[in-house]
Amino acid sequence: xxxxxxxxxxxxxxxxxxxxxxxxxxxxxxxxxxxxxxxxxxxxxxxxxxxxxxxxxxxxxxxxxxxxxxxxxxxxxxxxxxxxxxxxxxxxxxxxxxxxxxxxxxxxxxxxxxxxxxxxxxxxxxxxxxxxxxxxxxxxxxxxxxxxxxxxxxxxxxxxxxxxxxxxxxxxxxxxxxxxxxxxxxxxxxxxxxxxxxxxxxxxxxxxxxxxxxxxxxxx
Amino acid sequence: xxxxxxxxxxxxxxxxxxxxxxxxxxxxxxxxxxxxxxxxxxxxxxxxxxxxxxxxxxxxxxxxxxxxxxxxxxxxxxxxxxxxxxxxxxxxxxxxxxxxxxxxxxxxxxxxxxxxxxxxxxxxxxxxxxxxxxxxxxxxxxxxxxxxxxxxxxxxxxxxxxxxxxxxxxxxxxxxxxxxxxxxxxxxxxxxxxxxxxxxxxxxxxxxxxxxxxxxxxxx
Numbered sequence: 001x002x003x004x005x006x007x008x009x010x011x012x013x014x015x016x017x018x019x020x021x022x023x024x025x026x027x028x029x030x031x032x033x034x035x036x037x038x039x040x041x042x043x044x045x046x047x048x049x050x051x052x053x054x055x056x057x058x059x060x061x062x063x064x065x066x067x068x069x070x071x072x073x074x075x076x077x078x079x080x081x082x083x084x085x086x087x088x089x090x091x092x093x094x095x096x097x098x099x100x101x102x103x104x105x106x107x108x109x110x111x112x113x114x115x116x117x118x119x120x121x122x123x124x125x126x127x128x129x130x131x132x133x134x135x136x137x138x139x140x141x142x143x144x145x146x147x148x149x150x151x152x153x154x155x156x157x158x159x160x161x162x163x164x165x166x167x168x169x170x171x172x173x174x175x176x177x178x179x180x181x182x183x184x185x186x187x188x189x190x191x192x193x194x195x196x197x198x199x200x201x202x203x204x205x206x207x208x209x210x211x212x213x214x215x216x217x218x219x220x
Numbered sequence: 221x222x223x224x225x226x227x228x229x230x231x232x233x234x235x236x237x238x239x240x241x242x243x244x245x246x247x248x249x250x251x252x253x254x255x256x257x258x259x260x261x262x263x264x265x266x267x268x269x270x271x272x273x274x275x276x277x278x279x280x281x282x283x284x285x286x287x288x289x290x291x292x293x294x295x296x297x298x299x300x301x302x303x304x305x306x307x308x309x310x311x312x313x314x315x316x317x318x319x320x321x322x323x324x325x326x327x328x329x330x331x332x333x334x335x336x337x338x339x340x341x342x343x344x345x346x347x348x349x350x351x352x353x354x355x356x357x358x359x360x361x362x363x364x365x366x367x368x369x370x371x372x373x374x375x376x377x378x379x380x381x382x383x384x385x386x387x388x389x390x391x392x393x394x395x396x397x398x399x400x401x402x403x404x405x406x407x408x409x410x411x412x413x414x415x416x417x418x419x420x421x422x423x424x425x426x427x428x429x430x431x432x433x434x435x436x437x438x439x440x
Binding site for chain 2 (some may be wrong): 086121124147184196
């Protein structure tokens with residue numbers, strides 16, 4: 001197909017496709033005539049993966065290029081591939097920015113990881129994210145909310161096992177990476193949005209709004 | 221205490237405290253001398269709640285004022301109070317922005333809510349958040365990831381029940397609202413950060429990295 005058709009089918013503008021070609025994210029088409037190139041289904045699939053990495057995952061072009069190179073290098077083990085996709089989305093926080101409270105929180109998170117028997121890279125970006133929230137809760141005097149850490153960890157583990165089963169069932173490495181990137185970003189939106197709704201339900205049950213009531217919308 | 225001491229203890233600058241006084245978020249101190257006012261522990265507690273609403277929850281001043289008014293109006297039922305705090309953090313999305321795919325996704329989310337027996341306001345902001353992610357997943361051809369919706373809902377429900385138990389145990393309405401606001405925002409960071417770690421663990425288990433291996437960090 002021509003670049004115009006590739007744009008139509010992928011819903012990515014011709015200018016953006018040309019940018020990806022220049023940046024080496026998308027392989028060149030086969031020259032079919034002067035100033036014309038032919039693109040295939042393979043280009044369409046690659047374009048979808050690029051959009052997942054950059055558009056959904058918010059990755060800079062250089063990091064997207066690394067992930068794509070790993071997808072193309074067939075000798076990379078699937079676990080490394082998925083880890084790399086995840087690492088690209090949630091890179092570690094600069095350790096220089098840490099204060100003593102943050103280091104203490106980091107140690108607590110590593111202990112939580114050990115307690116749950118998780119096989120996790122101690123440098124993983126998720127550890128910093130959790131440590132940041134732990135030290136913020138403590139600074140705000142909300143220590144009772146920290147009792148929920150294991151509850152969150154169990155919920156996260158239950159979700160992660162099912163997510164990975166769906167992604168692994170895809171078999172194709174590019175589709176798996178696509179699933180990890182999109183699933184990490186949009187799965188987070190699903191989980192956090194559903195948590196807001198579940199909290200509303202828990203509040204209605206616990207504090208006794210009548211069934212069918214307005215679910216806690218502010219009066220008036 | 222003087223305003224300088226209030227600033228020191230709350231770690232909120234004098235300029236910001238004066239701004240909250242002008243905006244009516246913080247009640248005036250008791251005049252102790254010309255151009256001097258005295259502040260109490262009550263002011264300190266209120267200041268902490270204001271920081272939770274504006275600093276952590278990201279609420280505009282006008283919305284923070286509404287939540288504070290509800291906290292002060294002791295006749296408001298706790299469920300309405302918590303609902304109002306949550307509503308302030310996650311307001312409904314403008315319905316005019318919806319397209320047919322989004323309306324379809326909204327209907328699916330409402331069906332999910334019905335299936336789980338949740339008592340939820342159909343206008344709740346969480347519904348839009350979930351519907352947005354559902355229609356984005358479908359547009360990206362990731363329909364298999366949508367099979368996880370019930371898994372996410374169950375995890376969210378388990379977490380929400382425990383969160384509410386902790387917040388309700390506080391009894392004081394202002395502390396409860398503070399807990400809902402801070403817990404909603406920072407609990408989300410805890411849950412999503414732990415999910416990243418749990419995914420890394422699930423990947424290591426399922427795809428067979430050796431225990432103690434680097435957990436999926438990109439090679440080299």
